[in-house]
Each structure stands twice: as C-alpha cells, then as structure tokens.
Amino acid sequence: xxxxxxxxxxxxxxxxxLLTGCWDSVELEERAFIxxxxxxxxxxxxxxxxQLRLTDQLVVPSGINxxxxxxxxxxxxxxxxxxxxxxxxxxNKISKQENRTMxxxxxxxxxxxxxxxxxxxxxxxxxxxxxxxxxxxxxIKVAISKGKANALLEIVPExxxxxSEYISTLLENQRSAEVSYPLRLGDLNEYxxxxxxxxxxxxxxxDDESIENDGVAVFNxxxxxxxxxxxxxxxxxRNIITGDANSGTISISADDTKFTAELIDNKxxxxxxxxxxxxxxxxxxxxxxxxxxxxxxxxxxFTNSExxxxxxxxxxSSLIKQTIEKAQNELQTDIFKINVYLRNHHYxxxxxxxxxxxxxxxxxxxxDISVDVxxxxxxxxxxxxxxxxxxx
Amino acid sequence: xxxxSKINHKKNEELSQDNSSFPIEISHYLEDNINIIKKMLGxxxxxxxxxxxxxxxxxKAAIIYINGxxxxxxxxxxxxxxxxxxxxxxxxxxxxxxxxxxxxxxxxSKVKTLDDxxxxxLSGNTxxxxxxxxxxxxxxxxxxEHRSIEEPQSERLIRGPKAGFIEDINTNISLIRxxxxxxxxxxxxxxxxxxxxxxxxxxxIAGIVNMNIVNEVNRRLKSIDTDYAFSSGEVEQWIQDSFxxxxxxxxxTERPDRAIQxxxxxxxxxxxxxxxxxxxxPITLVETFHSLExxxxxxxxxTSLRLLRYLTAFIAIFLPSLYIALVTYHPExxxxxxxxxxxxxxxGVPFPAFVEVVIMAITFEILHEAGIRLPKIIGSTIGIVxxxxxxxxxxxxxxxxxxxxxxxxxxxxxxxxxxxYSMAISLRLLRxxxxxxxxxxxxxxxxxxxxVINIHIVNLKSIGVPYSLPFAPLFIKDWKGLVIRSPLMMxxxxxxxxxxxxxxxxxxxx
Numbered sequence: 044x045x046x047x048x049x050x051x052x053x054x055x056x057x058x059x060x061l062l063t064g065c066w067d068s069v070e071l072e073e074r075a076f077i078x079x080x081x082x083x084x085x086x087x088x089x090x091x092x093x094q095l096r097l098t099d100q101l102v103v104p105s106g107i108n109x110x111x112x113x114x115x116x117x118x119x120x121x122x123x124x125x126x127x128x129x130x131x132x133x134x135n136k137i138s139k140q141e142n143r144t145m146x147x148x149x150x151x152x153x154x155x156x157x158x159x160x161x162x163x164x165x166x167x168x169x170x171x172x173x174x175x176x177x178x179x180x181x182x183i184k185v186a187i188s189k190g191k192a193n194a195l196l197e198i199v200p201e202x203x204x205x206x207s208e209y210i211s212t213l214l215e216n217q218r219s220a221e222v223s224y225p226l227r228l229g230d231l232n233e234y235x236x237x238x239x240x241x242x243x244x245x246x247x248x249x250d251d252e253s254i255e256n257d258g259v260a261v262f263n264x265x266x267x268x269x270x271x272x273x274x275x276x277x278x279x280x281r282n283i284i285t286g287d288a289n290s291g292t293i294s295i296s297a298d299d300t301k302f303t304a305e306l307i308d309n310k311x312x313x314x315x316x317x318x319x320x321x322x323x324x325x326x327x328x329x330x331x332x333x334x335x336x337x338x339x340x341x342x343x344x345f346t347n348s349e350x351x352x353x354x355x356x357x358x359x360s361s362l363i364k365q366t367i368e369k370a371q372n373e374l375q376t377d378i379f380k381i382n383v384y385l386r387n388h389h390y391x392x393x394x395x396x397x398x399x400x401x402x403x404x405x406x407x408x409x410x411d412i413s414v415d416v417x418x419x420x421x422x423x424x425x426x427x428x429x430x431x432x433x434x435x
Numbered sequence: 436x437x438x439x440s441k442i443n444h445k446k447n448e449e450l451s452q453d454n455s456s457f458p459i460e461i462s463h464y465l466e467d468n469i470n471i472i473k474k475m476l477g478x479x480x481x482x483x484x485x486x487x488x489x490x491x492x493x494x495k496a497a498i499i500y501i502n503g504x505x506x507x508x509x510x511x512x513x514x515x516x517x518x519x520x521x522x523x524x525x526x527x528x529x530x531x532x533x534x535x536x537x538x539x540x541x542x543x544s545k546v547k548t549l550d551d552x553x554x555x556x557l558s559g560n561t562x563x564x565x566x567x568x569x570x571x572x573x574x575x576x577x578x579x580e581h582r583s584i585e586e587p588q589s590e591r592l593i594r595g596p597k598a599g600f601i602e603d604i605n606t607n608i609s610l611i612r613x614x615x616x617x618x619x620x621x622x623x624x625x626x627x628x629x630x631x632x633x634x635x636x637x638x639x640i641a642g643i644v645n646m647n648i649v650n651e652v653n654r655r656l657k658s659i660d661t662d663y664a665f666s667s668g669e670v671e672q673w674i675q676d677s678f679x680x681x682x683x684x685x686x687x688t689e690r691p692d693r694a695i696q697x698x699x700x701x702x703x704x705x706x707x708x709x710x711x712x713x714x715x716x717p718i719t720l721v722e723t724f725h726s727l728e729x730x731x732x733x734x735x736x737x738t739s740l741r742l743l744r745y746l747t748a749f750i751a752i753f754l755p756s757l758y759i760a761l762v763t764y765h766p767e768x769x770x771x772x773x774x775x776x777x778x779x780x781x782x783g784v785p786f787p788a789f790v791e792v793v794i795m796a797i798t799f800e801i802l803h804e805a806g807i808r809l810p811k812i813i814g815s816t817i818g819i820v821x822x823x824x825x826x827x828x829x830x831x832x833x834x835x836x837x838x839x840x841x842x843x844x845x846x847x848x849x850x851x852x853x854x855x856y857s858m859a860i861s862l863r864l865l866r867x868x869x870x871x872x873x874x875x876x877x878x879x880x881x882x883x884x885x886x887v888i889n890i891h892i893v894n895l896k897s898i899g900v901p902y903s904l905p906f907a908p909l910f911i912k913d914w915k916g917l918v919i920r921s922p923l924m925m926x927x928x929x930x931x932x933x934x935x936x937x938x939x940x941x942x943x944x945x
Contacts, residue, residue: 060871060875061875065874065875067764067877068763068764068874068877069763069764070762070763070787070788071762071763071766071774071777071778071781071788072778072781072782072784074766074778076766076771076774076775076778078771102775102778104775104776104778104779104781104782105779105782105783106779107775107776107779146766146767148766148767149766149767149771149774151771178767208772
C-alpha cells in the first residue's frame with residue numbers, strides 16, 4: 044500500500060480542515076446566556092398601537108462562582124431592556140448593548156405581565172418568536188406576573204444568585220395544591236394552536252427578596268387572552284377536579300372541629316352522561332387520599348376516621364361547587380380540561396361544539412356538572428391520640 | 436523497500452565473506468581446530484581452552500568454553516573429573532566411549548561443522564575436541580546469570596499468581612510447562628537474529644489451536660531478517676499486520692498465567708530469548724480490555740469491572756474532545772447550571788478551550804514520560820511537581836480553568852485502567868486526534884473521526900484474524916465470555932471466534 048504524493052495529500056486534507064473549520068466556534072466566555080425573559084407593555088403604548096418592552100436577563104458567570112476565595116458581592120446577572128414593535132427586533136436592539144454573543148438556548152423562564160396577556164391576541168402574537176426560532180426549547184416555563192414582569196427579574200433571594208433560577212424552581216415546587224403545574228412552552232403552544240382554554244401560573248412580588256406563586260391566570264383559548272385570575276383556594280378546587288392535587292393541605296376549622304389533612308393522592312374521572320348540546324351533563328368522580336397531619340378534634344382519628352372523612356367530603360364538595368360556579372358564571376371559561384376530555388372521547392360532539400364551547404353560545408356555561416367526592420384517610424398519623432381517656 | 440533490500444543484500448555478502456575464510460568442516464588436527472576457534476572469536480580473554488591428554492592412546496584433546504556462560508561446577512565435576520579419572524581404559528573409538536560411558540551430562544550432542552561448534556560455544560555449551568577426530572562433543576552446560584522469578588511489575592493483580600516471566604527463555608518455557616501437563620503442548624523453536632541467533636519459541640496446544648494461525652505465525656517469524664531482536668517488541672513489529680495502525684495487533688504479557696490462558700483459548704504464544712515479555716497472537720480489540728482479575732473474581736464483580744474498563748476507555752478517548760466540542764460549539768447540550776459553572780471557571784482564562792486542553796494534555800504527557808524515565812527515588816517528586824506545582828499554580832495563575840484540571844486528571848487516570856499497556860498508549864494518541872477534530876468541527880468532527888476509526892478497526896487484522904471480533908463478523912455466542920464475564924456455568928465452551936478444534940472447555944459433572 045504505497046500512496047504516491049502522500050505528503051501532498053496530507054497537506055490538502057490539513058488545509059481543508061484548518062482553513063475551513065471552526066466557523067461555528069464561539070468560545071464559552073464569549074457567549075452571553077439569556078436565562079430569563081420578561082415581556083411588558085411599554086409605557087408609551089397606546090390603546091391601538093401596542094409597544095412591547097422586552098427584558099433579557101443575562102448570566103454573569105463570574106458572579107456565580109462560589110468556589111473562588113472571598114465572597115464576592117458581584118451580581119450574577121445583568122438585565123437589559125428595550126422597547127419596540129416585535130420581540131425579535133427588540134432582542135436585536137438589546138444585543139447592541141452587549142459585548143458578547145447572545146445565546147438563548149439555555150432560556151429557562153418567560154414571564155408575561157398581566158397587561159400583555161389581557162390584550163386580545165397580543166400574547167399569541169408575541170409568543171410566536173419563542174416557538175418559531177430554532178434555538179428555543181419546548182421546556183421553557185411560562186408564567187404570568189401581577190404588575191410589571193421585569194420587576195420579577197430583580198428579585199434575588201439569599202440562597203439563589205439568579206432571579207430566573209429562583210422563579211424557575213419556584214414554579215417547579217409543587218408542595219402546595221394552590222398553584223398550577225409549571226406551564227411548558229411546548230404545551231402552551233399546543234393549547235394555543237387548538238384554541239383550548241387553560242390556566243397559567245400566576246406570580247406576584249411579595250417583598251424585595253421573595254415572589255409568591257399563588258393561584259392561576261385563566262386563559263380563554265377562543266378569546267386569546269386572560270379572562271381573570273383564580274385565587275389560591277379556588278385553584279385548589281380546580282386542581283382537585285382535574286386530579287392534580289397530589290400534595291398540599293385541606294384544613295377544616297369550624298366551631299366543633301379543627302383539623303388539617305395532607306393530600307397525598309388525587310384522582311378524578313369525568314364522564315359525559317347526556318349528549319344534548321344545550322344541556323350537557325357531566326358526572327365527575329373525585330377521589331382524594333389524605334393523612335391527618337394535625338388535629339384538635341374530639342374524635343380519635345385512629346378509631347374514628349370516618350368522621351374525618353365525612354368532614355373532608357363536605358369541605359371538598361363545597362370547594363368544588365364554588366370553583367365550578369366561578370368558572371361557569373364569572374370566567375365563563377373551561378378550566379377543568381373538559382375540553383381535552385371531549386376532544387379525546389367524544390370527538391364528533393366536540394367538533395360540533397368547539398367553536399362555541401366557552402365563548403359565544405358557551406355550552407360549557409350551560410352544562411351541568413355533578414360531583415361525587417370520595418375521601419380516604421390513609422393513616423391517622425403517628426400519635427396515638429385519645430381525647431376520651433378512660434380512667435385518667 | 437527496494438533500498439532496504441539492497442542494503443540487506445550487501446550485508447549478506449559481507450557476512451558470507453567473513454565466513455568463507457574459515458573451513459566449514461572440522462579439521463582433523465587439534466592444533467588447527469584450536470587456532471581456528473581462536474581466530475574466529477578473536478582470541479577473547481574469556482575463551483577458556485583446557486588441553487589434556489586422554490587414556491592410553493595418549494590422544495590430545497581440549498575442552499573449550501566461554502567463561503561466564505557455563506556452569507563451572509558442572510564442567511569440573513561431570514566432565515573434567517570424569518575424563519581424567521578414567522584414564523586407564525583403552526578403547527578404539529575414544530569419542531564414542533566418552534560419549535557413552537564417561538561424561539555425565541544429559542544434553543550432549545555430536546556435531547561436525549564449525550558453524551555448529553561456534554554457535555554452541557557462544558550459547559554456553561562446552562566443546563570437547565579430540566585430536567584426529569572429525570566429530571566434536573557439544574555438552575549443554577549453559578547456565579549464565581539471570582534474575583529470579585519476581586512479581587511482574589507491568590501487570591499487577593490483586594488475586595493471582597505472583598510469578599512473572601524472566602529474561603531466560605528456558606525458565607519461561609518451564610513456567611508454562613509447569614501449569615499445562617498436556618502432551619499436546621508444543622514448542623516450536625526458531626532462531627532469529629543474524630548475529631544474535633536468539634531462540635524464539637512458538638508455543639501452542641495442538642488439538643485446540645487452529646493450525647492456520649500457527650502456520651501463519653511460523654511463516655512470518657521465518658521472514659524476520661535482523662541482526663538482533665532487542666525485545667519482543669521488535670518481533671511484534673516485524674510480524675504485525677498493519678504498521679500504520681495506532682492499535683497494537685499482538686498482545687504482550689509478563690504473566691505466565693495470562694500466557695497459559697491464551698494458549699487454552701486457542702492462541703499462539705511467542706517467547707523470545709532475552710525478554711520477559713512474551714507475545715500473544717492473535718488478539719482482538721475487546722480482549723485488550725480484559726484483565727485476569729475478571730476471571731479471578733466472581734462473575735458479578737468481574738463483569739462490572741469489565742464494564743467499568745469500557746467506560747474508562749471511553750473517558751480516556753473522548754472526554755477532552757467532548758469538553759472542547761460542548762464548550763465551543765454546543766453549550767446548549769449541557770445542563771444550564773453546569774455550563775454556567777464551567778463559564779464561571781473559564782472567566783479570565785486567556786486561551787480558547789482547545790489550546791487550554793492541549794496545554795494540559797501535553798503537560799500531562801510530559802509528566803508521565805518523565806515519571807517513567809526517572810529513577811524511582813526521584814520519581815515521586817514528579818508527582819509533587821506535576822500535581823501541586825503545575826496543576827495548582829496553573830489554575831491560580833489563571834492560565835487554565837479548574838474544570839480543565841479535573842478533566843485532565845480524570846482522563847489520565849482513566850487511561851491507566853486499560854490492562855494492555857500498548858493499548859493504553861494507543862488510546863492516548865487517539866485522544867489527540869479527537870481533540871483536533873472537536874476543535875475544528877465540534878461534535879460532528881468527533882463523530883467523523885469515530886467513524887474513521889471504526890472503519891479502520893473493521894479492516895484491521897491480527898495474524899489474519901479480524902480485530903473487531905466478536906462484533907464483526909458477529910459471534911454473538913462469544914459475547915458472554917468476551918464482552919461481559921458470564922458465570923462459569925455459562926462458559927462451557929471456548930470462544931469460537933478463533934475456530935478452535937476442541938470447543939469444549941468445561942464439562943458439567945452429572
């Protein structure tokens with residue numbers, strides 16, 4: 044195997060590699076990572092001509108480094124804002140201020156301010172850039188903020204260096220039943236394309252160092268905007284109906300009884316029982332499993348858990364009723380994923396009603412949802428509590 | 436090649452000219468013979484010629500040997516003493532009488548050519564010349580100095596025999612013989628080295644081995660034409676299949692147990708005089724990651740250790756190139772927090788990632804090389820200089836990032852887990868190819884080089900046996916013994932990829 048002109052061939056190959064290569068190479072220290080984005084209405088926007096204000100949160104790596112000697116009080120982020128017509132254009136404007144290449148593939152959260160999503164179709168329009176651009180991931184979390192969204196990107200708790208990281212982990216924390224699941228950009232995009240209604244996490248600033256995730260913003264798919272806010276308690280009701288309340292608590296505090304149950308499991312099943320368009324009837328079966336975590340009740344939870352279960356059924360039923368009423372009458376928007384159920388199980392019916400499901404004719408509002416609640420106390424806790432001590 | 440053969444040709448002529456000044460046959464007269472031997476060897480000071488007179492016939496004789504190569508005790512007691520004390524006997528054929536009755540040495544032969552005599556003397560035999568006789572008695576009295584059997588330094592095992600091969604080939608052969616008492620164990624001897632005339636022994640077990648492999652090895656060994664094979668490494672390079680390949684195509688070992696295991700698998704073991712490293716052929720890629728430890732431990736441990744070694748081989752080859760590719764081309768492929776902390780550690784580093792990696796990798800290679808070359812006592816200082824001074828201060832001086840030090844260290848340690856040292860150094864070399872590819876094309880380049888190497892491996896052969904066995908061609912039944920280490924009950928048969936004659940290895944007793 045003797046190759047003639049071997050040195051020449053090697054030279055060709057080497058120059059092919061060395062002269063053409065490296066065109067996509069950007070060193071890590073030359074990149075600016077966009078970690079969070081906030082979208083607000085600009086101050087100078089008028090009723091008909093909306094101007095958006097985009098805030099990019101860029102990571103400053105040297106501020107993150109905790110290993111170096113001496114605790115630096117350097118900020119780990121840098122927020123840059125600009126106003127303009129559309130987001131991609133604004134982002135381009137922002138890059139004029141930044142010495143490094145902007146890099147959005149590690150984007151973690153997008154926060155829209157309430158006023159942006161309240162405008163019909165503006166939200167949908169401004170979301171396009173996040174789904175159309177190649178370097179956006181479907182796992183980016185989307186949330187709605189009360190007040191200005193860019194203010195949230197300034198909240199730094201003591202233990203987290205990046206506000207976006209704080210918001211992201213905050214959204215993921217599902218220990219309470221009064222919050223919604225984090226909304227992924229991919230799912231959001233699907234809902235928007237199918238024009239379904241859904242709920243979004245709702246954040247507001249508590250103080251300089253904390254944000255609270257409480258309640259949900261209700262988005263009406265047909266109207267293309269936020270129709271209202273569901274507070275924490277009703278969000279819990281909504282989560283129990285959809286079977287999402289796998290953690291959190293339910294407390295009962297009446298004159299004669301006072302206890303708290305921790306939710307550990309929640310299942311729900313919805314069934315269409317009457318297919319008449321104007322009088323749709325749904326049968327909802329909700330199963331809740333809980334643990335007695337705190338009690339000042341006279342009943343012994345160990346021997347008499349039925350009494351607790353009864354109280355819980357009562358409480359949950361009224362909560363659900365309240366929630367359904369709010370959704371049907373006030374918001375007039377399907378927040379219980381009944382739309383998804385109908386689409387999957389009664390497609391022809393859904394096809395005929397989907398244009399008027401929770402707008403216009405509003406079949407959702409006219410439908411009748413009856414609820415059947417079943418509560419199981421799985422165990423009564425560790426303490427062998429007995430208020431009726433026999434013989435002292 | 437043409438040029439080389441010309442040189443060889445010239446050499447041949449020179450050598451034959453040297454020889455032609457001496458007669459081929461042994462002279463009839465002792466005086467002549469002694470003179471010829473003296474002249475031939477240049478009358479060295481260690482050439483001992485003991486002249487004596489034999490029996491009633493008053494025949495002149497001489498014992499010739501080279502001091503230091505023979506066992507003095509043996510020559511004195513079993514040869515000289517015996518001959519001198521049996522002076523009274525008279526026989527017609529004195530040489531035959533001595534051969535039959537007097538000399539108390541088992542390994543004794545009659546030779547008739549000067550070439551044989553000189554080779555015998557130089558190999559440590561003692562020659563007995565008798566005046567007016569054409570035949571010379573050559574007595575195997577070779578002893579020479581060699582070290583005792585020690586634990587092999589290059590391949591250590593926790594559980595396993597502590598014996599290693601030594602420089603003496605006869606000891607090495609006996610180490611193999613001791614463990615396999617099979618009459619089918621064969622040792623075929625060749626001599627290589629135009630000037631050194633070293634013994635090289637091809638060992639195999641007839642009845643297991645595929646004879647095509649043995650024939651091919653013998654054919655290749657016969658083609659060796661060199662002055663002196665300074666180690667088995669030279670023999671390896673003479674008989675390997677592809678000299679351009681970065682991979683070792685013939686295994687080497689210092690351990691008799693490994694050699695024996697290979698023999699029983701149906702392989703050929705080549706022993707060379709003067710080196711403790713024996714060659715094993717053929718080998719495959721996957722076998723270079725096998726350690727005897729796998730078989731010595733219980734199968735679960737053996738399998739997991741083997742899998743660990745595949746992982747470390749992957750790390751040793753790919754880690755630096757993955758770092759370059761991910762950091763400069765694809766930062767989106769790492770979790771956000773990891774990329775931020777890498778970015779943070781890279782703040783202030785003046786070099787691009789590739790240069791940083793190359794600096795550290797070459798620094799490590801320098802340290803490694805220095806550590807091997809230095810005497811043991813100074814060797815430990817290399818660790819201090821390398822680890823503390825260079826590693827620590829390079830980071831604090833801001834020349835390299837701490838992440839880079841971790842990657843270099845992990846890569847270095849990982850490359851030492853490969854049991855076959857020749858494979859480990861090949862992996863080190865390949866690492867640089869991957870690094871360059873990663874710097875030029877990112878992950879795309881890494882994959883390209885990976886494909887190129889795979890194509891090469893599939894084409895590579897070891898003594899005509901595909902290197903990529905048992906993957907391609909596929910011998911899926913051999914995977915349980917070669918890729919993982921299955922329980923012994925599942926390993927009843929020898930791996931079949933070498934087309935062994937006797938497939939059964941273990942039998943279940945009923």
